[in-house]
Amino acid sequence: MIRDLRLVPVALATWATALAVVLWPPIAGTAAVVVWCAAGALLVAAFLTRRGVLALAAVACAAAAVAASGVWLALPARATVAEALDGPVRDLVVHVTTKVEPTIGGVRFSGSATIDGATATIAVRLTGDAPDGLDLGARVTITGGGKPADAGEPAVATIFARSADVVERPPHVFGVASALRRGFVDDVVRGLPDPGGGLLPGLSVGETSAVSDELDAQMKASSLSHLTAVSGSNCSLVVGLAYAGCALCRLGRRTRIAVAGIVLAGFVVLVTPEASVIRAAAMSAIAMFALLLGRRGAGTAVLALAVTALIAADPWLATSFGFLLSAAATGALLLLAEPLARGLGRWIPRALALGIAVPLAAQLVCGPIIVLFAPEVALYGVVANMIAGPAAPIATVLGLLACLAQPIPPLALGAAAIAWLPAAWVAQTAATFAALPAARLGWGEGWLGFLLLALVGASCVVVICRVRPVWFRKACGGALALIVGAGAGSVALAGVAGPLTAPRGWSIALCDVGQGDAVLLRSAGRTAVVDTGPDAAAFERCLARLGVDEIDLAFLTHFDADHVTGVPALEGRARTIIHGPVSEQGDLDEARAVTSDVREGFAGHSGVLGDARWRILWPRAGSRAFEPGNDTSLVIHISGPDLPSTLLLGDLGEDAQQLLASASELGPVDVVKVSHHGSRDQSPALYAAISPRIALIGVGENDYGHPHPDLLATLARSGAAVARSDTDGLALVSIGSGDLTLWREHPPSAASARGARTPHNRRACDPRGAQRSRPPPRPKRRHGSRRALRRARRPRVPPPTESLRLRSTPTRAHRG
Numbered sequence: 001m002i003r004d005l006r007l008v009p010v011a012l013a014t015w016a017t018a019l020a021v022v023l024w025p026p027i028a029g030t031a032a033v034v035v036w037c038a039a040g041a042l043l044v045a046a047f048l049t050r051r052g053v054l055a056l057a058a059v060a061c062a063a064a065a066v067a068a069s070g071v072w073l074a075l076p077a078r079a080t081v082a083e084a085l086d087g088p089v090r091d092l093v094v095h096v097t098t099k100v101e102p103t104i105g106g107v108r109f110s111g112s113a114t115i116d117g118a119t120a121t122i123a124v125r126l127t128g129d130a131p132d133g134l135d136l137g138a139r140v141t142i143t144g145g146g147k148p149a150d151a152g153e154p155a156v157a158t159i160f161a162r163s164a165d166v167v168e169r170p171p172h173v174f175g176v177a178s179a180l181r182r183g184f185v186d187d188v189v190r191g192l193p194d195p196g197g198g199l200l201p202g203l204s205v206g207e208t209s210a211v212s213d214e215l216d217a218q219m220k221a222s223s224l225s226h227l228t229a230v231s232g233s234n235c236s237l238v239v240g241l242a243y244a245g246c247a248l249c250r251l252g253r254r255t256r257i258a259v260a261g262i263v264l265a266g267f268v269v270l271v272t273p274e275a276s277v278i279r280a281a282a283m284s285a286i287a288m289f290a291l292l293l294g295r296r297g298a299g300t301a302v303l304a305l306a307v308t309a310l311i312a313a314d315p316w317l318a319t320s321f322g323f324l325l326s327a328a329a330t331g332a333l334l335l336l337a338e339p340l341a342r343g344l345g346r347w348i349p350r351a352l353a354l355g356i357a358v359p360l361a362a363q364l365v366c367g368p369i370i371v372l373f374a375p376e377v378a379l380y381g382v383v384a385n386m387i388a389g390p391a392a393p394i395a396t397v398l399g400l401l402a403c404l405a406q407p408i409p410p411l412a413l414g415a416a417a418i419a420w421l422p423a424a425w426v427a428q429t430a431a432t433f434a435a436l437p438a439a440r441l442g443w444g445e446g447w448l449g450f451l452l453l454a455l456v457g458a459s460c461v462v463v464i465c466r467v468r469p470v471w472f473r474k475a476c477g478g479a480l481a482l483i484v485g486a487g488a489g490s491v492a493l494a495g496v497a498g499p500l501t502a503p504r505g506w507s508i509a510l511c512d513v514g515q516g517d518a519v520l521l522r523s524a525g526r527t528a529v530v531d532t533g534p535d536a537a538a539f540e541r542c543l544a545r546l547g548v549d550e551i552d553l554a555f556l557t558h559f560d561a562d563h564v565t566g567v568p569a570l571e572g573r574a575r576t577i578i579h580g581p582v583s584e585q586g587d588l589d590e591a592r593a594v595t596s597d598v599r600e601g602f603a604g605h606s607g608v609l610g611d612a613r614w615r616i617l618w619p620r621a622g623s624r625a626f627e628p629g630n631d632t633s634l635v636i637h638i639s640g641p642d643l644p645s646t647l648l649l650g651d652l653g654e655d656a657q658q659l660l661a662s663a664s665e666l667g668p669v670d671v672v673k674v675s676h677h678g679s680r681d682q683s684p685a686l687y688a689a690i691s692p693r694i695a696l697i698g699v700g701e702n703d704y705g706h707p708h709p710d711l712l713a714t715l716a717r718s719g720a721a722v723a724r725s726d727t728d729g730l731a732l733v734s735i736g737s738g739d740l741t742l743w744r745e746h747p748p749s750a751a752s753a754r755g756a757r758t759p760h761n762r763r764a765c766d767p768r769g770a771q772r773s774r775p776p777p778r779p780k781r782r783h784g785s786r787r788a789l790r791r792a793r794r795p796r797v798p799p800p801t802e803s804l805r806l807r808s809t810p811t812r813a814h815r816g
Contacts, residue, residue: 007304017064085146137174196424202228204399223381275323359385364457391422511542514700516562524610532566539566557650612640644670678707
């Protein structure tokens with residue numbers, strides 16, 4: 001085992017040096033000279049002392065020096081091309097060297113460009129559809145605008161192209177591979193049902209152009225996206241089949257290896273040379289070379305040698321996440337899969353233990369790397385890979401056969417039809433696990449998230465593999481149990497247990513979505529939402545916690561971001577959307593993506609929600625008194641036997657509120673959704689007219705002073721109990737037996753402990769809802785023991801409560 005790991009330090013030294021000089025190019029020359037000198041000195045020392053360790057160190061320094069020298073020599077050409085492409089670009093000839101992949105609104109690819117005799121790699125983002133013939137190996141002319149790339153990027157510049165013309169189609173073998181890929185997608189799998197039909201080219205030849213955005217997201221959420229990235233397993237299958245075919249024909253070992261090598265090279269061209277493909281092909285080539293020499297290459301040594309050779313040849317691979325993930329996953333399978341299988345084998349059958357160990361090893365090593373650019377963890381990735389993994393090789397082999405057999409249509413179509421079944425199995429597995437609660441568990445960002453998840457993975461390995469000493473294993477097990485328990489609790493609260501943490505008989509809910517509005521109304525089992533807040537994820541959490549899966553009616557009062565950013569959370573839930581005036585038609589794009597029933601609302605519109613009746617009071621149809629925005633927000637009144645009389649004021653300012661009061665017969669209401677997050681721009685006369693019993697303020701951390709003390713004072717004069725989402729969190733209003741109940745996620749006492757500073761929050765609330773501004777009287781110094789006197793001096797603090805019951809009594813100043 002130790003002998004197998006001897007080349008790992010060589011690979012790590014080469015990778016570290018390449019990463020340093022690529023990220024900081026000015027040090028490349030110095031680093032190259034220093035490392036070459038170190039390699040020479042170590043080689044002389046190894047020759048004199050006959051020590052293998054010094055020879056290995058000399059090899060490591062030599063490989064690192066090659067990488068540093070490559071960067072140093074490439075710097076002048078890269079600088080020339082980057083400077084020339086900083087600005088408008090016209091008729092630039094680019095030789096395409098990568099796969100052409102679809103992106104939002106166009107395609108992207110990389111290629112080499114030559115300017116003033118200097119050649120360097122550039123990235124191209126083309127707007128619109130790709131021209132016919134644009135593929136690996138083609139030569140195109142592009143026109144657009146260029147921008148130099150940051151240090152560490154393989155491409156020296158990015159060209160945002162407006163047009164691209166194919167000058168030369170992919171030649172010879174590249175043209176054949178391009179025709180096979182295009183024909184496979186356009187002809188062979190076109191008639192197969194989705195999503196299995198679109199996924200099949202990705203599983204077999206890495207062609208993901210037919211994979212829908214929805215399926216792509218599901219594959220990532222279930223940690224199955226690696227199946228569409230051609231890697232070592234695909235190369236091993238192809239090489240193994242070629243070698244076995246030659247063996248059946250009784251060909252010699254050298255012929256078998258030569259044929260397998262040719263087949264491997266053709267496969268790389270067919271699937272395009274991405275980072276993971278290059279790594280897998282290099283490992284296969286090294287393994288076949290070792291076989292040619294009559295030696296058995298250890299997997300770890302082959303991986304280390306492949307990584308060393310590839311990074312020395314192309315130092316910019318050191319910054320490629322794809323290359324890093326591919327190498328890390330392979331190393332995990334070689335080093336961790338067997339120990340994990342032995343550890344799990346103590347509790348479960350050997351076959352099942354090995355089936356769990358393989359995806360578990362890959363996820364434990366790759367998870368921290370993924371967190372660096374996508375701070376989330378695929379919670380069900382191991383199980384999803386266990387279920388989908390066996391189907392992937394079948395789809396790969398049959399799909400590859402269907403792709404290569406296109407000149408014989410019956411064979412190609414038959415193989416594709418059979419391969420569709422395992423491809424559909426993989427797609428359905430991804431969809432099933434992506435739909436489970438907390439399929440993507442949020443995680444810390446950056447290096448802190450990386451280290452934390454790496455520690456979790458290391459703890460798993462220590463516990464499963466029974467690493468000694470025992471106290472260390474127990475400590476890791478305790479930390480792991482604590483983390484898993486906390487994670488399971490978070491998942492449960494975000495899923496099925498969420499509705500259990502709040503009262504179930506609510507009629508009105510004020511969601512805590514930050515500086516914005518999101519209010520839910522419910523009557524007779526029907527639910528409406530008024531605005532969706534500035535954060536779709538926060539709105540989703542509120543809906544999940546309240547157990548809301550269907551929304552019968554959604555009101556979008558106006559189109560400010562703090563009211564409509566969460567509209568995508570309505571997809572699959574909302575049936576009808578009623579919106580306020582729009583300034584441009586693009587405002588409705590997200591709403592129309594949710595439902596086809598999108599209507600504009602004006603004063604006079606009305607309808608029912610369960611047993612309650614709603615009506616729009618503002619704005620007037622055709623009025624031009626205000627531009628679309630805050631002052632044209634929909635103002636909605638709703639009431640019913642199981643829903644308190646409620647007025648929702650949107651973001652109306654004082655002038656619009658005064659016009660509303662003069663145009664509508666507004667009487668006392670039970671609940672008001674305060675306008676504009678409690679800003680100062682309010683009409684005290686309006687609040688005096690409606691005399692609310694409860695005032696809801698959707699507000700978060702802000703620099704505007706919301707809610708303003710003047711508004712809070714106005715509400716206090718009207719006798720309203722105030723619930724604000726920044727200090728109270730989720731607030732629920734329910735009605736029963738003529739009583740209103742206000743439930744706060746954070747009771748007033750807790751809100752005070754959290755640092756609420758407004759005069760309203762410094763006041764205590766008695767159980768009857770009356771604001772008590774005077775502290776209780778101090779006890780008189782009379783008789784009694786010293787202990788009793790100290791007890792009497794303690795301030796009387798009302799017990800924490802999560803509900804505030806408001807009863808109609810003759811003593812109330814407002815409505816009885």
